[in-house]
Amino acid sequence: METPLKTPIKEVINRFPPVGAILEEFGIGCVPCSVGTCLLGDVVEIHNLSPADEDDLMMRIASVVSPGQAIRRPDSERGRTAKPRKLTYSPPLKRLVDEHKLILRFIAMVPEIAGRVDLESGEGREEILAAVDFIRRYADRYHHAKEEDILFACFDPDLDILKAMHEDHRQGRACVQGVLDALERGDTDGVVENLHGYAGILTEHIKKEDEILYPWMDRNLSTHQVGELHARFQDVDGRYREVQESYEAYVEKVEKNKFIERAEVSR
Amino acid sequence: MSGFSGCPGSRMVEFKDSPVGAGSEVKIPSQLRQWPIQLHLVSPEAPYYQGADVVLAADCVPFAMGNFHGDFLKGKALAIACPKLDAGQETYVEKIRSWYEDAKINTLTVMIMQVPCCRGLLATAMQALQGSKRKVPIKYVVVSLQGEVLQEEWVET
Ligand SMILES: [Fe+2]
Ligand SMILES: [Fe+2]
Numbered sequence: 001m002e003t004p005l006k007t008p009i010k011e012v013i014n015r016f017p018p019v020g021a022i023l024e025e026f027g028i029g030c031v032p033c034s035v036g037t038c039l040l041g042d043v044v045e046i047h048n049l050s051p052a053d054e055d056d057l058m059m060r061i062a063s064v065v066s067p068g069q070a071i072r073r074p075d076s077e078r079g080r081t082a083k084p085r086k087l088t089y090s091p092p093l094k095r096l097v098d099e100h101k102l103i104l105r106f107i108a109m110v111p112e113i114a115g116r117v118d119l120e121s122g123e124g125r126e127e128i129l130a131a132v133d134f135i136r137r138y139a140d141r142y143h144h145a146k147e148e149d150i151l152f153a154c155f156d157p158d159l160d161i162l163k164a165m166h167e168d169h170r171q172g173r174a175c176v177q178g179v180l181d182a183l184e185r186g187d188t189d190g191v192v193e194n195l196h197g198y199a200g201i202l203t204e205h206i207k208k209e210d211e212i213l214y215p216w217m218d219r220n221l222s223t224h225q226v227g228e229l230h231a232r233f234q235d236v237d238g239r240y241r242e243v244q245e246s247y248e249a250y251v252e253k254v255e256k257n258k259f260i261e262r263a264e265v266s267r
Numbered sequence: 268m269s270g271f272s273g274c275p276g277s278r279m280v281e282f283k284d285s286p287v288g289a290g291s292e293v294k295i296p297s298q299l300r301q302w303p304i305q306l307h308l309v310s311p312e313a314p315y316y317q318g319a320d321v322v323l324a325a326d327c328v329p330f331a332m333g334n335f336h337g338d339f340l341k342g343k344a345l346a347i348a349c350p351k352l353d354a355g356q357e358t359y360v361e362k363i364r365s366w367y368e369d370a371k372i373n374t375l376t377v378m379i380m381q382v383p384c385c386r387g388l389l390a391t392a393m394q395a396l397q398g399s400k401r402k403v404p405i406k407y408v409v410v411s412l413q414g415e416v417l418q419e420e421w422v423e424t
Contacts, residue, residue: 091424227404230403
């Protein structure tokens, strides 16, 4: 491998599987990524390791990929963070992180919802449709649309990390379509499988955004851009105020139902 | 100096000459695009504040920072104030709130020195935001006595 830093991460991991485990140790979860076209050098940059950790990581990757030959990013690109990482966000990105919290509360309920799928009763079908409605209108049309149409648009659309995020959104949408198709067929297993599929994809996806993507974006957005993002998000939030409130109420209701059912079971 | 027990904001310190750029003949152009700049003197609705990214700097900041113009002032509107010595700071709250609500500024960057009394300027900007109908992202930058950026962070609102 002549220029490891300029090689897509999936190619590096495929040729040298131990690299995947080394990256994992540094909190860089490229192995399960569905795209994997990010270049190794960009992956290292985006994770913003301390200079010491970056040296350590590079030494270990070099020992696998090119024994006896060091791999090092140019000094101009290295080591902007000597401080330990603490996750803070600009106000517009903090807003998206807060929306993730509601989506994660819903995802925490998926095992409950999937565990009692009843396609025979009208009520059971309603429950699935309500879950799909939350995903489609809140998580997708409201939250993902803010990301795709406004936030991601501040960056070069050819960035691999953005392609990976779009791909996650697409896979999430495919799972939701899968739920609806299975519902139509009266296929309980299909509904359950696709609900779990959605929960798995979105859990990983949100973790990537909260811990890697958003902090990287905040480091790269100008003060002016942050102000503009904030104003545009406020605009969308103003138009979707009722949507937000009604879906917060929906998640609360699902959580409460779970609590009541648990209480009944233990009685 | 170790025996000093008074306010760190007025403690006496002397720095050695900076080796970099000392005696340099390069002229650095000003990035200031407006007048006046003192917070008591400015009108918050002046055209240069409309929709702008505004820097509110404590009086000492631009003197401490060698690159204030290039790194922080460029492309922005400015006001300066001293949270320790200025009188009539209630008007500051009103003026800053008018930036948020009337001038509809895009962002506010509050630049303060590392001395504790300087925090008051950030507190004033936050107080103005609390009563404001319009929310604006606020960033704060803490500058050391020798002009380095010690902290640069968005305020959680
Ligand atoms: Fe996303
Ligand atoms: Fe997201």
